Amino acid sequence: MALHCLVSAGGSPGVTTTALGLAMTWPSEVLLTECDPLGRRVLPGFMADKVRGPVGPGLLGLAMAAESGPHGRLPLEDYLVSIPGEGSVELLHGVRDPRHGVRLGALWGRLAEALTSRPGHVIADLGRIGGRDTPDALLRAAGTVVMVLKPTLTQVDVAGPRLDALRDLLGDRTAVGLCLITEGPYSAAEVERVLGTPVLAELPCSPADARVLSEGARPRRTFKTSLLLRSFKCLGRRIRATAGSLPTDIEDQGRDIPAAVGASVGGVR
Ligand SMILES: Nc1ncnc2c1ncn2[C@@H]1O[C@H](COP(=O)(O)OP(=O)(O)O)[C@@H](O)[C@H]1O
Numbered sequence: 195m196a197l198h199c200l201v202s203a204g205g206s207p208g209v210t211t212t213a214l215g216l217a218m219t220w221p222s223e224v225l226l227t228e229c230d231p232l233g234r235r236v237l238p239g240f241m242a243d244k245v246r247g248p249v250g251p252g253l254l255g256l257a258m259a260a261e262s263g264p265h266g267r268l269p270l271e272d273y274l275v276s277i278p279g280e281g282s283v284e285l286l287h288g289v290r291d292p293r294h295g296v297r298l299g300a301l302w303g304r305l306a307e308a309l310t311s312r313p314g315h316v317i318a319d320l321g322r323i324g325g326r327d328t329p330d331a332l333l334r335a336a337g338t339v340v341m342v343l344k345p346t347l348t349q350v351d352v353a354g355p356r357l358d359a360l361r362d363l364l365g366d367r368t369a370v371g372l373c374l375i376t377e378g379p380y381s382a383a384e385v386e387r388v389l390g391t392p393v394l395a396e397l398p399c400s401p402a403d404a405r406v407l408s409e410g411a412r413p414r415r416t417f418k419t420s421l422l423l424r425s426f427k428c429l430g431r432r433i434r435a436t437a438g439s440l441p442t443d444i445e446d447q448g449r450d451i452p453a454a455v456g457a458s459v460g461g462v463r
């Protein structure tokens with residue numbers, strides 16, 4: 195099992211949208227977990243008019259079960275829902291009320307254990323990192339940590355110290371890479387150089403297609419073949435290659451996805 199954590203340095207660059215897009219374009223079974231202590235997004239957004247049955251209490255329910263249950267294995271599977279229309283994507287939906295974020299602190303260690311001992315891949319949306327509520331246990335358990343950001347001065351400025359903190363926390367054993375949402379004046383090569391962290395992929399700034407995922411907006415006819423969706427696939431391939439499960443050069447052959455500028459998967463730290 196491989197855990198891939200998606201994070202931001204703040205400023206809402208599009209972590210949740212990217213995590214959902216990644217999950218929906220993942221080529222095999224995948225679990226999307228909303229672990230942002232500030233609140234959930236997928237249920238009231240993408241899934242709003244797609245949910246038919248009960249969705250259960252999600253992450254908060256799991257945290258309560260962990261508080262009251264024996265200190266053994268977490269009943270993780272009981273708290274997952276399938277994303278309708280996306281047969282192989284399961285969701286652990288996050289907390290609705292950020293005041294409940296404090297109840298999650300004790301859960302992260304056991305959740306990390308449960309996620310990494312499960313077969314298949316997990317994409318975890320951790321939201322903004324760097325605060326006291328950051329789920330460090332999930333970051334430590336991850337094979338890959340991807341920071342989503344826009345290549346602007348303010349985003350690069352806030353990303354720097356948070357990437358330093360990540361490296362202090364994780365050392366060399368976890369790959370850390372960037373995913374750029376290309377709305378900003380700087381090139382991937384410049385961001386990579388300034389932050390000393392490889393760019394795994396660049397996503398286009400496509401507000402209309404992004405809203406399909408973030409708000410549940412009606413997709414345009416071209417959504418399924420859009421550059422945004424193809425770029426999510428590219429990011430997924432880079433992540434799997436980074437995590438060591440697939441050789442990039444074989445997987446990338448014959449694909450129509452633009453490779454990330456300056457991407458250097460082999461050199462990912
Ligand atoms: N690639 C993108 N292009 C354009 N807009 C995007 C993209 N990704 C996300 N967005 C938009 O940015 C806003 C914030 O997205 P969200 O995923 O909730 O950010 P975060 O999780 O970082 O707070 C949403 O309106 C979403 O539609």
Ligand SMILES: [Mg+2]
Pocket residue numbers: 209210211230235321
């Ligand atoms: Mg979010």
